[in-house]
Amino acid sequence: MLAVDKGNGDYLYRQVIDLIAENIETGTLKPGDRLPSLRRMSKRIGVSVPTVRQAYVELERQRRVESRPQSGFYVRGVKLNDIVRPAPRFRRNAKPSLVRGRSLMDRVYEGLYQPGVVPLGIANPCMARPAAKALNRAMKRVMSRAEDRSLAYAPTIGEPGLRRQIAFRQLDTLGSRVDPDDICITNGAQEALLLALRCVAQKGDVIAVESPTYHGLLELIDSLGMLAIEVETCPEEGVMLDALRKTLDTHPVRVCMFSTTLCNPLGVSMPEEKRRELAEIIDQRDIVLIEDDVYGELLFDGHRPKPVEAYSRSGRVMTCGSFSKTAAPGYRIGWLLSGQYRDKVNRLKRSYSCSSGLLQQLTLAEFMAGGDYDRYLKSLRPVLQTNAERMRGLVAEHFPRQTRTSKPVGGSVLWVELPESVDSEELFEAAISAGISIAPGSIFSPCRRYRNFARLSFGHQWSDDIDAAVGWLGKKVRQMQ
């Protein structure tokens, strides 16, 4: 029952946490049971006393155990919530629709930048462990070497050194060969999504999206006068391919825009065999897939699945990436793997924004070349995993029992299903007045379903303010029930 594997590369204290958590979840350890003393546990599983202590303290932060003075650590009575269900009451006859709820999105964005707000409404994984020092050092080196050049325009498709680094990382982490000239550097993934969509679709076209999906994508579809149709997802595999086939049979879909790795807000990843199947669907039908892979590097286990593009033979797949989630959102550097659409994408890039910031591109290339990026990601993932567990623990403790949550396998957001009678738009307004921002569920759907859902971000350097904010939200939800 109790064993750690010193050779498996995971931090030992994390393995101790997993061992105990598993024993609590399976009922081997029951509420009120005392955990073995630090020394006893250390002997039993062959790790040091400080490592066991680190694990126990972390479990205490996650609300799984509590320490009692002079006595030890005891299992608490809080049971984690059930996992969210596939989209409830999903209308099978859903029709393509214009995106609604723009004014609500305005309010959500305004709220994020209100001074002193606890920002649970924004997906900002790298802020859980900011890479400021290493990036600043890289930027200084670049500035001392490049001087005048660092002020210049970058080439439209981006600095060659950065494009080479991205191509190398694709090869190194995914085994995929990408021609650096097929990479267009963009102003964040948001511009990559825009270029890709403008390249293959026009006003009035129907775009299939996951339900729920990233609200920025819905705003983009709306701003281009296109229509969105939602495809059902499930919390284990993401977009459901049978539902997708039905949608394609009944609607003139031009483009699918999916995040197969850690879709936002569900935080789920599509298994490999489903990726192959999705590639086949794209290849067989005359449609394009725009794959949003901004979270690909942020699975807690560090395993980066191949994007669907790797399985497609038709080449009708474009993949978007970004450093916003993995290094510095403020740098506004993302990219698009444009493949066969390269010339059109590059022309669109020139006409929309000429090029992206050169200094940021040179800095990121330097950050990657020296191995700092890889080291940074290795240190970020366990922090995010710990934060995810803390957030789930807090929700289980403070929210009503019927609340369900996602069980993210990476990234920085928790998708929370509130009791049916609770309107998360009202919760959002009340929370903003109390200095807490959340993302209400309805902004993740073009026709404002998910009224009783909310997305909470755990991409933060943890503080007591977060504990207090989640506690406040739980109390409010209980009142609103």
Ligand SMILES: Cc1ncc(COP(=O)(O)O)c(C=O)c1O
């Ligand atoms: C799924 C998804 N795609 C794209 C973006 C936009 O990324 P960027 O900041 O690089 O433009 C976000 C940001 O939240 C996102 O969650």
